[in-house]
Amino acid sequence: xxxxxxxxxxxxxxxxxxxxxxxxxxxxxxxxxxxxxxxxxxxxxxxxxxxxxxxxxxxxxxxxxxxxxxxxxxxxxxxxxxxxxxxxxxxxxxxxxxxxxxxxxxxxxxxxxxxxxxxxxxxxxxxxxxxxxxxxxxxxxxxxxxxxxxxxxxxxxxxxxxxxxxxxxxxxxxxxxxxxxxxxxxxxxxxxxxxxxxxxxxxxxxxxxxxxxxxxxxxxxxxxxxxxxxxxxxxxxxxxxxxxxxxxxxxxxxxxxxxxxxxxxxxxxxx
Amino acid sequence: xxxxxxxxxxxxxxxxxxxxxxxxxxxxxxxxxxxxxxxxxxxxxxxxxxxxxxxxxxxxxxxxxxxxxxxxxxxxxxxxxxxxxxxxxxxxx
Numbered sequence: 295x296x297x298x299x300x301x302x303x304x305x306x307x308x309x310x311x312x313x314x315x316x317x318x319x320x321x322x323x324x325x326x327x328x329x330x331x332x333x334x335x336x337x338x339x340x341x342x343x344x345x346x347x348x349x350x351x352x353x354x355x356x357x358x359x360x361x362x363x364x365x366x367x368x369x370x371x372x373x374x375x376x377x378x379x380x381x382x383x384x385x386x387x388x389x390x391x392x393x394x395x396x397x398x399x400x401x402x403x404x405x406x407x408x409x410x411x412x413x414x415x416x417x418x419x420x421x422x423x424x425x426x427x428x429x430x431x432x433x434x435x436x437x438x439x440x441x442x443x444x445x446x447x448x449x450x451x452x453x454x455x456x457x458x459x460x461x462x463x464x465x466x467x468x469x470x471x472x473x474x475x476x477x478x479x480x481x482x483x484x485x486x487x488x489x490x491x492x493x494x495x496x497x498x499x500x501x502x503x504x505x506x507x508x509x510x511x512x513x514x515x516x517x518x519x520x521x522x523x524x525x526x527x528x529x530x531x532x533x534x535x536x537x538x539x540x541x542x543x544x545x546x547x548x549x550x551x552x553x554x555x556x557x558x559x560x561x562x563x564x565x
Numbered sequence: 566x567x568x569x570x571x572x573x574x575x576x577x578x579x580x581x582x583x584x585x586x587x588x589x590x591x592x593x594x595x596x597x598x599x600x601x602x603x604x605x606x607x608x609x610x611x612x613x614x615x616x617x618x619x620x621x622x623x624x625x626x627x628x629x630x631x632x633x634x635x636x637x638x639x640x641x642x643x644x645x646x647x648x649x650x651x652x653x654x655x656x657x658x
Contacts, residue, residue: 483576
C-alpha cells in the first residue's frame with residue numbers, strides 16, 4: 295500500500311504546486327512509483343507545471359462521475375517512467391469532488407503506487423479539506439512571511455481535526471517545508487528566520503527551499519525543478535527533503551549560515 | 566547599504582515574530598473555545614429536551630472572556646406549550 299501525502303498551506307501562491315511537482319519527480323527519480331493528484335478543480339495548474347497540459351484528456355472529475363476509468367485519466371510523465379499525473383478538471387465545479395468519489399480514487403491509487411501526492415487548493419474550503427482527508431502525512435508549505443505563517447497555523451489545526459487520521463484518534467504526521475527563503479534578507483533581519491517559523495508552528499522541518507530563479511525557469515519550461523536542473527540549489531533542497539520523507543535522518547542546512555564575514559558583507563547587495 | 570546602516574536600521578523580522586506569537590496564541594485559544602461552546606450547547610440542549618420540546622435553532626450559547634471573570638450566557642426560547650407529550654411519543658415509537 296502506498297503512502298498518501300497532502301501538500302497544503304492555506305495561503306495561495308506559496309509554492310504548493312511547484313513543490314508537489316518537484317517532490318513527486320524527485321521521488322520518481324529515486325525509483326519510486328509516484329502519482330501526483332491535482333485537487334484544484336476549476337483552477338488546475340499541476341498539469342502546466344509538469345509540462346503535461348496538452349496531454350489532458352480525462353480528469354479527476356470524469357473518473358468520479360464514471361465518465362472515464364482511472365487508467366484513462368492518468369498521464370504518464372514523458373521523462374520519468376514511474377511518474378504519473380491525475381489532472382483536475384478545469385471546467386467543472388468543485389462540488390463534483392464528492393467525498394465518496396475521492397475516497398474510491400485514493401484507495402485505488404494507493405494500491406497501484408508507492409506515493410500518492412495530493413496538491414491541495416488554497417483556502418480551507420471543501421477542496422482543501424478533501425485533499426487532506428485521506429492523507430497519512432501532511433507537508434505544510436510556508437513562506438517566511440506573516441500571512442503565510444498564520445494560514446499554516448490554521449491548516450495545522452484542520453489537519454489535527456478534520457482528517458480521517460485525526461478523527462480515528464491517530465496522530466497526523468506533519469512536516470514543514472519552508473519555501474522562498476532568502477538567506478540575505480533573513481540575515482538582515484527583514485525576513486522571519488527558520489527558527490522563528492519553527493518555534494511558532496512547532497512542527498518538524500522537512501526542508502528549506504531557497505528563493506531562486508531556477509524555480510521560475512523550471513515552471514516556464516514545464517519541468518519540475520528537480521528535472522530541469524538537478525544541481526540547482528532548489529533541486530538539491532527538494533532531493534534532500536525527499537530523503538527525509540523516506541525516513542533518512544538528514545540534518546537540514548540553513549542556507550546562508552555557512553557564509554563567512556566577507557561573504558556577509560559582500561553578499562548583502564545580492565538581494 | 567553600508568556597514569553603519571546595518572546597525573542603525575530597524576529590523577522588521579522581530580516585529581513580525583512578536584505579532585504572530587500574540588495573534589496565534591489568541592486564535593488558537595478561540596478555536597478551542599468554539600469547540601467547547603459547541604459541546605456545551607449540545608449537552609445543555611440534550612438536558613432541556615428531556616423535559617420540554619424546544620426548537621434547536623432557538624438556542625444561543627455565548628461566552629465572554631474577561632480578564633477577571635468570564636460569563637456564559639444561555640438563551641433558550643421556550644414555546645407556548647412546552648410540556649413534552651410523553652405518552653403520544655411512546656405511541657409513535
